[in-house]
Amino acid sequence: MSHSASTQPTSLLLEVSGVKKSFGPVIALKHAEFRLRPGSIHALCGGNGAGKSTFLSILMGFIRPDAGEIRINGQQHEFFTPRDALEAGIAIVQQELSAIPDLTVAENIWLGREPKRFGFVDFSTLNQRTRALMEELDFQIDASEKMRNLSVAEQQLVEIAKALSHANANIIIMDEPTSAIGEEDAQKIFQTITRLAEKGKGIIYVSHRLSEIFQIADSYSIFRDGSYILEGQIADITREQLIEHIIGGEYDSEFAKFNQPTDEVMMEVKNLRWKNKIKDISLNLKRGEILGIYGLVGAGRSEFLDLIFGINHADSGTIRIGEKTLARHSPKESIDSGIAYVTEDRKDTGLVLCRSVSENINVSSFADISRVGFINEKQEQARTEAMIKLFNVKTHDGEQAVGNLSGGNQQKVVLGRWALLNPDVLLLDEPTRGIDVGAKKEIYAYMSEFALKNKGIVMVSSELSEIIGMSDRILVFRDGELVGEVLAAEATQTQLMKLAV
Secondary structure, eight states, X not given: OOGGGGGOTTOOSEEEEEEEEEETTEEEEEEEEXXXXXXXXXXXXXXXXXXXXXXXXXXXXXSOOSEEXXXXXXXXXXXXXXXXXXXXXXXXXXXXXXXXXXXXXXXXXXXXXXXXXXTEEOHHHHHHHHHHHHHHHTOOOOTTSBGGGSOHHXXXXXXXXXXHTSTTOOEEEEESTTTTSOHHHHHHHHHHHHHHHHTTOEEEEEOSOHHHHHHHOSEEEEEETTEEEEEEEGGGOOHHHHHHHHHTSOOOOSOOOOOOOOSOEEEEEEEEEETTTEEEEEEEEETTOEEEEEOOTTSSHHHHHHHHHTSSOOSEEEEEETTEEESSOOHHHHHHTTEEEEXXXXXXXXXXXXXXXXXXXXXXXXXXXXXXXXXXXXXXHHHHHHHHHHTTOOOSOTTSBGGGSOHHHHHHHHHHXXXXXXXXXXXXXXXXXXXXXXXXHHHHHHHHHHHXXXXXXXXXXXXXXXXXXXXXXXXXXXXXXXXXXXXXGGOOHHHHHHHHO
């Protein structure tokens, strides 16, 4: 289908109307409308709880709607299973990477659809097909490499390749495809998406990074509280207007920054080295300060935080917090020294998804409310309620499973868990990844309040606007080295990118 098809108002690739979905008493979608033209990159926007995930799950055949219809190229479709959606030409690149680490790239892409010879998997055809697919997409990834050896960005590219390996995939859903990667790798993914649109495929693009939407999308739809609100062309809307429609209110500023850095050093890191990943890094954190660390994926930022928290042990160098020197220390010693760590992957290392909000909030501090092995349930409940209130967590109650909350609310639960321990130093790795504008602002306000109490934050972020908007000083890492220090007030995105590459 030619790119010009997108200008004809009648040629809709996908048309969804009147879709509704409830889970028991909870209405997830009151009224969803959506239109996608061939060759269009269409941003699906909305805050956490807007109904986007439910809508995408219906499109993919994971769940069935209570009402409404889905038309593809004018024909009505009903999806009973994900296979039905695939056969109708809808593929998804999911935010949560679903790779099997010990299988190769080729095996992951064609899982369950492997070419066979004499009843056995034909590996040479499998690898050949994968190489051809990678070449077509211009991805520099080895078909026979094990998934566990790839970077997160490369794994994301494999997910895209997998979605496109379904020959008839004409509608491609991209759900936060860049949330786990840096700016440079994101550009690669944007080029791929643009090429797909030029071939006439329709892209549904979901991202909480508004800068991306304005860079890559040509049209948008906004959902709020389970309902369709508005659609239009990106060229006709400003960032501020988009935010106001998403949150349903006035927009003042994306960042809530009001901490007051002092000159008093509270944590000092000297000549830290680890394997070949961290090469002689020295830095300090001052009381009241939010210290930003920027760098591309693989620069050593997360590894550096892991060393401070004691998940890994440095080969040499010292970490001093107050009067205390930490060496070959455990995470428990870090916690006892007043350090808390919100990791990059909340689902993997931050939360126990099948357990309740209350258990997740209290898990690091049960010792404070236990006597002879018994937990004081009244205290547990009081602490849970205090944290739900402090972080404005949207949940029925403390007993709800954390896995059922939206991303922003899950992140607030992680912050609540650490806030109970009253730490002095907060290590934050990508604190607002995959979180909507409203929840981001609440997290930024908490960060400012935390630092304002004469405490300190070290924040790693791949989002340039966030690093500049929330830091006091910015350190740039490249290949495990500290290559630059800039005052946030004087920093520009271009300058940071130049240092990082």
